[in-house]
Amino acid sequence: MAEIKNYTLNFGPAHPAAHGVLRLVLEMDGEVIQRADPHIGLLHRGTEKLAESKPYNQSIGYMDRLDYVSMMCNEHGYVLALEKMLGIEAPIRAQYIRTMFDEITRILNHLLWIGAHALDVGAMTMFLYAFREREDLMDIYEAVSGARLHATYYRPGGVYRDLPDTMPLHETSRWTNDADVKRLNANRGGSVLDFIEDFTQRFPKYVDEYETLLTDNRIWKQRLVDIGIVSPERALQLGLTGAMLRGSGVEWDLRKKQPYAMYDQVDFDIPVGVNGDSYDRYLVRIEEMRQSNNIIKQCVDWLKKNPGSVMHEDHKITPPPREKMKGDMEALIHHFKLATEGYCLPEGEAYAAIEHPKGEFGCYIVSDGANKPYRLKVRAPGFAHMSAMDELTKGHMLADVVTVIGTMDIVFGEVDR
Amino acid sequence: MSVSLQTLKSHIDDTQGEKLQQSTIALNELTIEVAPDDLLEISTFLHDDEACAFEQLIDVCGVDYLTYGSTEWETGGSGFSRGVKREFSFDADEQDETVEFDGKRFAVVMHLLSVKHNQRIRVKCYCDDNDFPRVDSVESIWGSANWFERETFDMFGILFNGHPDLRRILTDYGFIGHPFRKDFPLIGHVDMRYDEEQKRVIYEPVSIEDRTLVPRVIRKDQRFTPAVEGDE
Numbered sequence: 001m002a003e004i005k006n007y008t009l010n011f012g013p014a015h016p017a018a019h020g021v022l023r024l025v026l027e028m029d030g031e032v033i034q035r036a037d038p039h040i041g042l043l044h045r046g047t048e049k050l051a052e053s054k055p056y057n058q059s060i061g062y063m064d065r066l067d068y069v070s071m072m073c074n075e076h077g078y079v080l081a082l083e084k085m086l087g088i089e090a091p092i093r094a095q096y097i098r099t100m101f102d103e104i105t106r107i108l109n110h111l112l113w114i115g116a117h118a119l120d121v122g123a124m125t126m127f128l129y130a131f132r133e134r135e136d137l138m139d140i141y142e143a144v145s146g147a148r149l150h151a152t153y154y155r156p157g158g159v160y161r162d163l164p165d166t167m168p169l170h171e172t173s174r175w176t177n178d179a180d181v182k183r184l185n186a187n188r189g190g191s192v193l194d195f196i197e198d199f200t201q202r203f204p205k206y207v208d209e210y211e212t213l214l215t216d217n218r219i220w221k222q223r224l225v226d227i228g229i230v231s232p233e234r235a236l237q238l239g240l241t242g243a244m245l246r247g248s249g250v251e252w253d254l255r256k257k258q259p260y261a262m263y264d265q266v267d268f269d270i271p272v273g274v275n276g277d278s279y280d281r282y283l284v285r286i287e288e289m290r291q292s293n294n295i296i297k298q299c300v301d302w303l304k305k306n307p308g309s310v311m312h313e314d315h316k317i318t319p320p321p322r323e324k325m326k327g328d329m330e331a332l333i334h335h336f337k338l339a340t341e342g343y344c345l346p347e348g349e350a351y352a353a354i355e356h357p358k359g360e361f362g363c364y365i366v367s368d369g370a371n372k373p374y375r376l377k378v379r380a381p382g383f384a385h386m387s388a389m390d391e392l393t394k395g396h397m398l399a400d401v402v403t404v405i406g407t408m409d410i411v412f413g414e415v416d417r
Numbered sequence: 418m419s420v421s422l423q424t425l426k427s428h429i430d431d432t433q434g435e436k437l438q439q440s441t442i443a444l445n446e447l448t449i450e451v452a453p454d455d456l457l458e459i460s461t462f463l464h465d466d467e468a469c470a471f472e473q474l475i476d477v478c479g480v481d482y483l484t485y486g487s488t489e490w491e492t493g494g495s496g497f498s499r500g501v502k503r504e505f506s507f508d509a510d511e512q513d514e515t516v517e518f519d520g521k522r523f524a525v526v527m528h529l530l531s532v533k534h535n536q537r538i539r540v541k542c543y544c545d546d547n548d549f550p551r552v553d554s555v556e557s558i559w560g561s562a563n564w565f566e567r568e569t570f571d572m573f574g575i576l577f578n579g580h581p582d583l584r585r586i587l588t589d590y591g592f593i594g595h596p597f598r599k600d601f602p603l604i605g606h607v608d609m610r611y612d613e614e615q616k617r618v619i620y621e622p623v624s625i626e627d628r629t630l631v632p633r634v635i636r637k638d639q640r641f642t643p644a645v646e647g648d649e
Binding site: 085360 | 539631
């Protein structure tokens with residue numbers, strides 16, 4: 001028999017299944033992986049250093065660009081850390097809006113994850129299905145913030161503005177004829193909340209569709225079952241959070257255990273896995289989408305009944321309404337100070353964490369009392385997940401690397417920061 | 418939660434009292450400060466002790482205290498680049514003197530989480546040597562420390578004794594310097610571009626100018642200061 005030597009395989013840095021710019025150096029024995037050495041940092045932009053040179057509010061936009069498929073959740077983590085240090089709390093309506101958008105974002109993230117993950121292991125249709133629903137959710141993003149992806153919607157002390165009363169309508173163009181426009185606008189007659197409610201009614205059926213395609217699919221199961229098994233002890237040891245931890249059977253969800261925003265007021269369950277393999281993590285995330293849908297429903301009900309303010313009243317921190325600036329000297333001064341200098345945080349440090357779609361997303365802020373952070377550290381869940389890559393792929397086949405990358409739900413914006 | 422946080426604090430104070438430099442509860446978060454020599458021992462305790470049971474290391478990061486508390490209010494030179502002091506030169510002789518700094522410059526901050534008790538703690542450790550900052554690696558206790566410590570080394574140049582694989586992680590291959598140090602300029606030192614004549618990628622001294630758009634100011638806000646003396 002011929003002698004077979006170990007050899008090194010370079011995977012990436014621009015491989016379509018690497019979900020971004022990941023260079024993996026794999027030491028192989030035949031087709032079996034002996035060691036995986038991920039080289040990250042190809043998307044390193046120094047977000048934390050940039051934030052040090054800007055007033056606090058100007059960095060909210062950077063947070064969107066960390067994990068660029070769950071934008072508003074990143075903002076939430078940052079804004080919570082600021083609010084903790086300022087000692088303020090957003091009005092209840094703003095907190096409900098945040099809860100709702102966190103869950104919309106969770107569905108957005110999981111849809112991209114399931115689409116890309118399925119595409120990686122050979123199921124083309126899923127991607128198209130998932131993007132069909134993402135379109136509606138991004139329209140909601142656009143309706144409230146003007147941007148489809150990088151919303152910059154949350155502010156310390158609330159959210160930028162209240163939910164609009166009308167949903168923007170499609171217009172006829174070179175690409176859409178009258179019949180198309182009529183179909184697209186069918187459920188956009190009411191307010192944004194009506195549109196979201198309509199979505200929550202449609203969505204469970206869509207999830208059923210995904211499950212018909214995947215859950216009992218023989219190929220899907222062959223590719224996922226028993227791939228990348230993590231025991232609960234190892235999961236804790238490796239710093240895994242979110243669905244990666246719950247897939248191993250650890251019942252840990254910050255929304256339940258350390259509630260923020262309005263999560264203690266809404267009703268939902270935490271799904272957990274049993275075997276800790278990729279298939280269990282898939283089931284966990286599918287169930288999370290259903291739970292998120294329920295949370296959104298509850299928030300919509302509350303928001304429809306309870307109008308109110310969405311911004312904190314302290315105008316040393318939040319800008320006064322535009323109309324007021326025209327006639328009120330003090331409002332004008334407040335606006336001028338906020339625009340030219342921002343606000344100062346008291347000296348000290350704080351860490352605030354949220355249950356991000358991918359795991360625990362935390363912001364650690366050190367302030368020396370200035371209008372810019374002295375140090376901002378972003379704790380990204382993907383970074384810890386990526387560091388477990390070696391352990392998860394060891395002994396698996398080359399094709400399973402793709403499954404493991406998919407199941408970890410890696411986005412390089414947050415890994416590299 | 419704050420009651421149990423107080424219990425946790427007194428438990429740690431009682432058992433590890435002499436090793437703690439400080440332990441405080443601020444903003445509902447418990448912070449303990451330890452010396453680099455005791456870090457490993459305290460970490461083992463926090464991980465193994467039944468009442469602590471911090472199974473998870475959430476985060477490790479560095480902090481550079483070089484310019485702590487300094488502002489950019491004085492203007493000098495052109496308007497937009499106010500607040501920028503240093504002119505960088507690749508010639509070592511022309512370089513500015515290193516900024517004078519008393520006290521400990523680098524700190525390593527760890528955030529721990531106990532899934533069992535639903536508890537968090539922050540462990541802070543100031544490095545003794547400013548030129549050659551070193552602490553012990555906690556990789557043997559928490560596996561997740563591996564990459565977090567690599568990142569801290571890459572960004573701040575803090576060395577971790579006993580780390581199995583202390584390579585750079587986020588910066589480019591062949592990168593020089595530690596970018597998150599306060600004396601590393603925001604715009605960096607080098608530009609990279611493809612040179613048409615040499616037919617390869619070349620590095621050049623950075624061509625843009627550093628500037629400060631909003632100066633850094635520190636305002637004493639009365640709302641955040643505790644009640645004035647005699648006013649209690």
